[in-house]
Amino acid sequence: MSPAPQDRWVFHRGEFVRASRAGLGPGTQALHYGTGVFEGIRAYAAHDGGDSLLFKAREHYTRLHASCRLLRLNLPHTVDELIDITRELIRRNDLTGDTYIRPLVYKLALEPGTPFGVRLSGVSTAVTVLALPMGDYSRAEGIRCGISSWRRVPDSALPARAKITGAYANNALAVDEATAAGYDEAILLDQRGAVAEASTANVFVVHAGKVATPGPDADILPGLTRAAVIRILADEAALTVAERTVQRSELLTADEVFLTGTGCQIVPVVEIDGRPVGDGTPGPLTTLVREVYQRAVRGADPRYRHWNTPVGLTDPTTDRSSAPA
Ligand SMILES: Cc1ncc(COP(=O)(O)O)c(C=O)c1O
Structure with missing residues (x-):
C-alpha cells in the first residue's frame, strides 16, 4: 500500500x-x-x-x-x-x-x-x-471556461516555454478570477489579444473539420500532450493541425474546443464565456482523441509504445525494506 x-x-x-x-x-x-x-x-x-x-x-x-x-x-x-x-x-x-x-x-x-x-x-x-x-480528474462531460482579463506573460518578459515557478503567479491569478466567476478554468490571451493557452493546458479549436492550435509564437508552453495530440490526429483522422494565430472570436464560434495537458489530459470545453461550444456537448474529434490518448498512455497502442517507459514495479533491486508496512 x-x-x-x-x-x-x-x-x-x-x-x-x-x-x-x-x-x-x-x-x-x-x-x-x-x-x-x-x-x-x-x-x-x-x-x-x-x-x-x-x-x-x-x-x-x-x-x-x-x-x-x-x-x-x-x-x-x-x-x-x-x-x-x-x-x-x-x-x-x-x-x-x-x-x-x-x-x-x-x-x-x-x-x-x-x-x-x-x-x-x-x-x-x-x-x-x-x-x-x-x-483521471478530467471531466468527460466537459468544462466551462472563462476568457481571462489577465494576459499571458509575454516571452519578452518571462519565457512561457520554460516552466518557471514564479511565472505561475500569472496562471494562478487567471484561475482565481475564472473560478470566482463560476467557471472551471481560464483561457488566457496573449498581448495581441489572440488565444494563448489555458492555465496549465494548451487549447485546440475545431472548425468545419479543420483543427488549429496557437503556435509557439503565442507565448505558450508547447506542451508534450499537445505534440502527442497533433500526432494522433494525423494518424487517426489524417488531419494536419494548423499551428497558427487563433483569434478569440474563433473560440466563440468553434464546433469543438478541447484542452490538452499532462494533468488534465484531454478535456472537452463545452462552454466559453457563457456561450455553448458547438451544441454544448463534447464533439466527435475531441472524443476520438481522448480515447486514443488513453490507450496510448497505458501502452495499449503499439504505434505509441516509444512514449511509454516501464517503471519496473517488481524490480527486485528496489530497497523496500525501509518502506512503511
Ligand atoms: C502553462 C502550461 N501550458 C501548457 C501545459 C501543457 O503541457 P504538457 O502537455 O507538456 O503537460 C502546461 C502543463 O505542463 C502548462 O503549465
Whole structure:
C-alpha cells in the first residue's frame, strides 16, 4: 500500500528521504524570487496490469534541462539518471496505480561571497522530486471556461516555454478570477489579444473539420500532450493541425474546443464565456482523441509504445525494506 503523504519517499537534494524530513530553510532563494523550474509527469497503470508506464519521461526531462539552462540552474543529473530516480521513487512508494510526478529544480542558497539580492549567478541549485497518486480528474462531460482579463506573460518578459515557478503567479491569478466567476478554468490571451493557452493546458479549436492550435509564437508552453495530440490526429483522422494565430472570436464560434495537458489530459470545453461550444456537448474529434490518448498512455497502442517507459514495479533491486508496512 502507498504510504500516507507525510511518510511518502521524496528524492530531496541527492537522497531518498521521508516527505516529513525534506525540509528547506527560510532563506531558500526560489521561495523569495520564484527562481525555480518544474515538470509534471504522469505514470499510468499499464493496460495489461503488469507494470506502470511513465508517459514521455524523456521529453519531460529534456524540457526540464532546457528550463534549467534559462535560469542558470545547475542540474546535476542527466535525463537518464532523472528517469531512474523517478522509477525508483515510484517503486519505493509502491505507487502501482496512476501517479503524478513533480520534479522541481530551484535556487537554494547564496554561495560564499555572493551578496544578498535577486540574482541567478552565485546561488546553489537543489533538486526535489515528489510522486503522488493521481487518477483521471478530467471531466468527460466537459468544462466551462472563462476568457481571462489577465494576459499571458509575454516571452519578452518571462519565457512561457520554460516552466518557471514564479511565472505561475500569472496562471494562478487567471484561475482565481475564472473560478470566482463560476467557471472551471481560464483561457488566457496573449498581448495581441489572440488565444494563448489555458492555465496549465494548451487549447485546440475545431472548425468545419479543420483543427488549429496557437503556435509557439503565442507565448505558450508547447506542451508534450499537445505534440502527442497533433500526432494522433494525423494518424487517426489524417488531419494536419494548423499551428497558427487563433483569434478569440474563433473560440466563440468553434464546433469543438478541447484542452490538452499532462494533468488534465484531454478535456472537452463545452462552454466559453457563457456561450455553448458547438451544441454544448463534447464533439466527435475531441472524443476520438481522448480515447486514443488513453490507450496510448497505458501502452495499449503499439504505434505509441516509444512514449511509454516501464517503471519496473517488481524490480527486485528496489530497497523496500525501509518502506512503511
Ligand atoms: C502553462 C502550461 N501550458 C501548457 C501545459 C501543457 O503541457 P504538457 O502537455 O507538456 O503537460 C502546461 C502543463 O505542463 C502548462 O503549465
